[in-house]
Amino acid sequence: MTSQIIEAAELLQPMFRKLQQRDELGDEEKRAIAEAADQRLVFAPGDDLVADGSRPEHSTLVTSGFTCRYKMLPNGSRQFTAIHLAGDFVDLHSFLLKEMDHSVGALSHCTVITFPHERLVTISQRFPHLTRMLWLSTLLDGAMHREWLVGMGRLSAAQRTAHLLCEIYLRLAAINLARDNQFNFPITQASLADAVGISTVHVNRVLQELRHGGYLAWDGGMLDLLDLDRLKAFAQFDETYLHLVQEPR
Amino acid sequence: MTSQIIEAAELLQPMFRKLQQRDELGDEEKRAIAEAADQRLVFAPGDDLVADGSRPEHSTLVTSGFTCRYKMLPNGSRQFTAIHLAGDFVDLHSFLLKEMDHSVGALSHCTVITFPHERLVTISQRFPHLTRMLWLSTLLDGAMHREWLVGMGRLSAAQRTAHLLCEIYLRLAAINLARDNQFNFPITQASLADAVGISTVHVNRVLQELRHGGYLAWDGGMLDLLDLDRLKAFAQFDETYLHLVQEPR
DNA sequence: CATGGGCAATCACACAGGTTAAGTGCTGCC
DNA sequence: GGCAGCACTTAACCTGTGTGATTGCCCATG
Numbered sequence: 001m002t003s004q005i006i007e008a009a010e011l012l013q014p015m016f017r018k019l020q021q022r023d024e025l026g027d028e029e030k031r032a033i034a035e036a037a038d039q040r041l042v043f044a045p046g047d048d049l050v051a052d053g054s055r056p057e058h059s060t061l062v063t064s065g066f067t068c069r070y071k072m073l074p075n076g077s078r079q080f081t082a083i084h085l086a087g088d089f090v091d092l093h094s095f096l097l098k099e100m101d102h103s104v105g106a107l108s109h110c111t112v113i114t115f116p117h118e119r120l121v122t123i124s125q126r127f128p129h130l131t132r133m134l135w136l137s138t139l140l141d142g143a144m145h146r147e148w149l150v151g152m153g154r155l156s157a158a159q160r161t162a163h164l165l166c167e168i169y170l171r172l173a174a175i176n177l178a179r180d181n182q183f184n185f186p187i188t189q190a191s192l193a194d195a196v197g198i199s200t201v202h203v204n205r206v207l208q209e210l211r212h213g214g215y216l217a218w219d220g221g222m223l224d225l226l227d228l229d230r231l232k233a234f235a236q237f238d239e240t241y242l243h244l245v246q247e248p249r
Numbered sequence: 250m251t252s253q254i255i256e257a258a259e260l261l262q263p264m265f266r267k268l269q270q271r272d273e274l275g276d277e278e279k280r281a282i283a284e285a286a287d288q289r290l291v292f293a294p295g296d297d298l299v300a301d302g303s304r305p306e307h308s309t310l311v312t313s314g315f316t317c318r319y320k321m322l323p324n325g326s327r328q329f330t331a332i333h334l335a336g337d338f339v340d341l342h343s344f345l346l347k348e349m350d351h352s353v354g355a356l357s358h359c360t361v362i363t364f365p366h367e368r369l370v371t372i373s374q375r376f377p378h379l380t381r382m383l384w385l386s387t388l389l390d391g392a393m394h395r396e397w398l399v400g401m402g403r404l405s406a407a408q409r410t411a412h413l414l415c416e417i418y419l420r421l422a423a424i425n426l427a428r429d430n431q432f433n434f435p436i437t438q439a440s441l442a443d444a445v446g447i448s449t450v451h452v453n454r455v456l457q458e459l460r461h462g463g464y465l466a467w468d469g470g471m472l473d474l475l476d477l478d479r480l481k482a483f484a485q486f487d488e489t490y491l492h493l494v495q496e497p498r
Numbered sequence: 499c500a501t502g503g504g505c506a507a508t509c510a511c512a513c514a515g516g517t518t519a520a521g522t523g524c525t526g527c528c
Numbered sequence: 529g530g531c532a533g534c535a536c537t538t539a540a541c542c543t544g545t546g547t548g549a550t551t552g553c554c555c556a557t558g
Contacts (some may be wrong), residue, residue, distance in 0.1 A: 002353070007309060026491055069395070073403055077401060077403045078403075082395075093388045093392070095418065096381055096388055097385070097388055097392065098494070100488065128373050130382065131373065132373060135384045135534070136345045136346070139345055140345050141391060145330075145394035145395060146320070146330040146331075146350070149328065149330045149397055150328040152401035152402055153323055153443075154327075154328045156296065156544075157544080157545070180335045184535055186367060188429040188506095189507095190505080194402075197401060198546085199546055199547075201546075201547080201548095202544085202546070203509085204507060205545085207506095220505095239515065240302075245348070406515075437535065437536095438535070439536095447515070448515075449535090450518095450537090452518080454515085454537095454538095457537090469535095
């Protein structure tokens with residue numbers, strides 16, 4: 001049991017880093033989280049971690065890999081509403097919303113840890129500050145949703161694509177999983193299309209454009225943002241919405 | 250002082266109704282909210298309630314009228330990320346995010362009540378369930394963000410417009426501010442354009458289409474959804490994401 | 499070694515929605 | 529009572545992005 005908790009604590013590092021980028025986290029709070037952890041699970045690309053319409057009894061934290069929240073439409077088209085990395089809860093909102101109003105899928109091979117909702121209730125009763133930090137975590141999701149929304153409404157497909165890549169790079173860098181403007185991004189162009197809200201054909205056009213513009217290189221696995229400053233300017237990217245500021249919350 | 254609290258309780262009815270659509274609220278919890286209320290303020294259409302980049306020390310609850318969250322882009326274009334009605338907090342997230350990453354504006358004449366963040370901290374320490382209900386309130390915002398995102402990515406302009414009107418009708422009806430498929434909607438076409446992410450010219454085209462299709466009548470003030478079922482079907486509207494289910498949270 | 503399926507890359511064509519501009523009608527104000 | 533300003537309407541034209549189809553590559557599988 002003790003060794004399991006220690007092991008969990010190791011896997012929780014990305015999440016601790018993510019939260020500690022925004023506020024300090026006490027040892028007792030970290031322990032409370034580690035003790036609330038339940039199962040470790042593994043998923044392959046294309047698997048669903050959580051199904052639309054289900055009523056999860058635990059929330060799922062990504063510990064490695066890429067996942068997406070998505071909705072399917074009656075006509076078969078698909079739209080992502082978020083991409084989640086190590087350290088992100090994919091369905092912390094199900095703790096209070098109860099019924100899932102969308103699905104969560106694995107974009108790459110990925111590992112997760114689950115947290116039973118009853119233990120989250122206990123945390124919400126005993127650790128007000130930690131509760132606020134979990135709340136904050138869902139508010140960051142909301143902030144990203146809003147930024148995506150603005151992009152969808154008012155930016156071109158190429159700008160949105162560029163914006164997404166900037167965002168993912170900064171989020172990975174914040175948890176020490178990316179540096180030197182590079183990161184492993186084993187995602188299919190079709191997935192990128194569903195994230196950005198365009199067709200696969202157009203994703204391809206856009207990527208050509210970004211490659212020829214000298215903005216990036218991407219050979220399947222490794223993505224290299226060759227000129228991040230220019231890319232940010234092109235995408236009108238302003239990182240304020242990521243709230244990467246450590247302060248009392 | 251006592252009479253002020255009673256008066257506040259009156260204005261808080263829409264908010265209580267909104268939360269009580271999702272879970273029971275105890276008298277003690279209602280009193281805690283009423284006592285945390287601070288100032289009453291009034292705004293005219295076009296006014297800003299909260300400025301992008303500011304650091305509010307209180308959160309703002311709408312008690313009447315329509316407000317919007319929006320971001321301005323460098324090129325002058327604007328995109329809404331939410332529309333808020335009576336009973337909605339427009340910036341509860343600023344309680345934990347601290348710095349606003351967007352603005353909040355008044356779409357109509359509207360009245361609000363403010364809640365100092367320090368009093369919200371006290372609530373989060375003393376009332377775990379009420380805290381979860383406030384958290385829930387921000388999660389509902391997130392759910393609406395996601396629904397808008399899917400629309401922006403995968404629905405036509407006319408469908409998105411129809412979808413928005415369905416949403417607002419159901420939200421108003423849930424707090425007894427609309428019935429018989431009608432509601433007062435004193436919004437400009439330009440605002441609607443910023444909500445749906447299209448041009449004002451195209452809003453006009455879309456409204457013609459919806460009027461000629463027999464879906465709605467709208468003479469400036471009063472909006473009448475003449476055939477709500479058909480409108481919902483056209484917009485692929487599924488109200489699950491509003492989570493209008495009363496259950497323990 | 500052959501095969502089939504997934505993914506990236508292109509092309510030709512169609513159309514939803516943007517842009518620009520001009521005109522109408524209403525309201526409020528000096 | 530005339531004028532300025534704003535919201536709405538309509539038109540002509542342009543373009544970004546979708547659709548459908550085809551090709552070639554790579555890799556996994558039998």
